Amino acid sequence: MSLDTRNPTFAGEDGPRAHPxxxxxxxxxxxxxxxxxxxxxxxxxxxxxxxxxxxxxxxxxxxxxxxxxxxxxxxxxxxxKIAFDFNDKERIIAISPEEFMDEISNKFHTLEQDAEYHRFLRVVIGESERFPELAHLYVKTVIMRGMECASAYFEHHPELGLEDPQAAAHVIAGSFVSLVVWQKILGGCAIAPLEIGRVKNVLKTLICDRTKLTSP
Amino acid sequence: MSLDTRNPTFAGEDGPRAHPxxxxxxxxxxxxxxxxxxxxxxxxxxxxxxxxxxxxxxxxxxxxxxxxxxxxxxxxxxxxKIAFDFNDKERIIAISPEEFMDEISNKFHTLEQDAEYHRFLRVVIGESERFPELAHLYVKTVIMRGMECASAYFEHHPELGLEDPQAAAHVIAGSFVSLVVWQKILGGCAIAPLEIGRVKNVLKTLICDRTKLTSP
DNA sequence: GTCTATAATTAGATAGAC
DNA sequence: GTCTATCTAATTATAGAC
Missing domain, CATH: 1.10.10.60 (Homeodomain-like)
Structure with missing residues (x-):
């Protein structure tokens, strides 16, 4: 039933000079x-x-x-890595703050368990002095994408009263990214384990409780 | 007679080429x-x-x-690096949330402008696979110190209603650390500048507004 | 395009004079 | 401890056969 249509030896060209x-x-x-x-x-x-x-x-x-x-x-x-998609802004913007936090947390949870991603991050950071253009590419294609999505969420949710959506987006993303770096790349999980769910809950508390604030 | 000109043990005369x-x-x-x-x-x-x-x-x-x-x-x-001291827990615990955020923000502001610290962080992260013991040392002597201090603050401030002080401490520290990595190590400051003060303000809003919440 | 073989350089590390 | 000189192994990169 499974017909492998892939040609393992020869395939398309990647330019005028073709290679197998x-x-x-x-x-x-x-x-x-x-x-x-x-x-x-x-x-x-x-x-x-x-x-x-x-x-x-x-x-x-x-x-x-x-x-x-x-x-x-x-x-x-x-x-x-941009398969790590935050592409569907429209859908994201429509969900509740609780769902938003759950969704982001899930994204980073898969990232936290992806050992290849850890090695990738380590190398991009480690070689960012010798290869700054690669670091810039990572910033532009991966970091900025996620940030823009989260930023757009806060822009469309004025009821949260966060006047700087970009900085707020960084607080969310930065909390999770630094957790992965600390726990998985620097080996913090063996010294002082901190589960991603706990960070999510704190952020949920900080963000979602704001709907209970008496409006200014 | 061999006159030993190589013994510089008496103080005072450190020549450049002589005998440092x-x-x-x-x-x-x-x-x-x-x-x-x-x-x-x-x-x-x-x-x-x-x-x-x-x-x-x-x-x-x-x-x-x-x-x-x-x-x-x-x-x-x-x-x-532990000269970067968060040692005075007692004093810290006594200050207001606003002052607490200002103080932390100032610590990271100096860190953000310390190019040698950026290179140090880059190397510790970059070599953390080959030298995990150095990464662990950094986690234990630098990261944990700061985290414990911030964690203690939230423990002693139940009015903020943050039930997981450790995770809350990570959100604060992680937001700032990731900002330094992103802006200064990965070169984000040349692509999408984000000032540390803006992150501080968001965290201030998120934390300090909680004193206005109607108690549960 | 792929392989055998090798060039040219540089790496980490050491022996021995003093 | 410090220096001169050198060893061995590994490195990046290439020439030439097929």
Whole structure:
């Protein structure tokens, strides 16, 4: 019943100079893992080649040098992160503050359990001095998307009395992101565990109780 | 007769080229800068030696290898960060929520302008997979200190109705820390600037307005 | 395009004179 | 402890066969 329509050997072209897609895919997939695990400098082209099951010269036939390989890999991975979609602004804006917080919390809960995302964040931050353009790409494609959505929510909910929607959006997002960094990347979960649900509840209290305030 | 001109133990005469008080100090100081700028793997012992103005073998007479040098350097720097003191719990607990937020905001404002702290954070995060013990040290000596202080504040202020002081403390600290990472380390300040004062105001609104709530 | 083989450089680390 | 000099291994990158 399951017919694999995928052509594993040859497929589309990615420009005037076509490569067999499978090899390039092998390299990209393996290089991502090795780079995410070791960072840029500690990753050798030999290890990438071994992990990809190709010989080193093959990598150089697809990518100019180590730097270009790294940039291409991380760019690709970053673009993939916008699958983490906050795209449906219309729907979000319509839900209640409680539901809004639940939804955001759920997004970050999946992110908190995604070990590859932890490694990705670690590398983007760790290499942000040598590769600032990658950090900027991450800011623009991932962070800004989420922030704009949350910001739009507060803009459309004046009853919450939050006069700076952008800053309010940052408080929400920043609380969750820093939790992931602290607990999962820095290893805080082994020292002082803090569950994401507890942070969600605090934010719910802080945000939702505002509907009970006597209007100014 | 061999006149030992190499014994500088008497005070006063530290010549530049002559015999500085401690070569180890030179090495530590220079190595910190080089490691913070390049990370662990991208830093070569040659560069450290050049920056310190000593020859490579001298480094190996003080430190077993590159790894031990890095650990010693970062440990030392981490301990230095607790000068960022939240030590005076007693005083903090007594102040008003508004003053409390102002004080925390000021702490992070200085941190936001400390470029060396940015590099330090970048390295601790970036190398946290290879050197988890350094990340743990940072969590225990720096993060936990600040968190405990903020947590104690909410414990002693039941009128704010925050039933999970630890999680509440994280929301405050996480909002500011993530702001520094986003704006200064990832370069967000060049894309979507967000001043620390705006975040402070949102948190002030969220926290301080709670005293106006009709008690449950 | 892919592989074998290797060039050219640099890395971490050490031996021995003083 | 410090320096001169060097060793060994690993690194990035390429030339040439097919």
């Amino acid at each position: 897609r499978s090899k390039r895919e092998q390299i990209v997939k393996a290089a991502l893992q090795v780079f995410l695990e070791n960072g840029y400098a500690a990753t050798s082209m030999n290890r990438v080649a071994d992990a990809a099951g190709v010989i080193k010269a093959t990598i150089y036939s697809h990518f100019k040098d180590k730097e270009q390989l790294f940039v291409a890999i991380i760019e690709e991975a970053t673009i993939g | 008080r401690s070569k180890r100090e030179q090495i530590v100081k220079a190595a910190l800068q080089v490691f913070l700028e390049n990370g662990y793997a991208a830093t070569s012992m040659n560069r450290v030696a050049d920056a310190a103005g000593v020859i490579k073998a001298t480094i190996y007479s003080h430190f077993k290898d590159k790894e031990q040098l890095f650990v010693a350097i970062i440990e030392e720097a981490t301990i230095g």
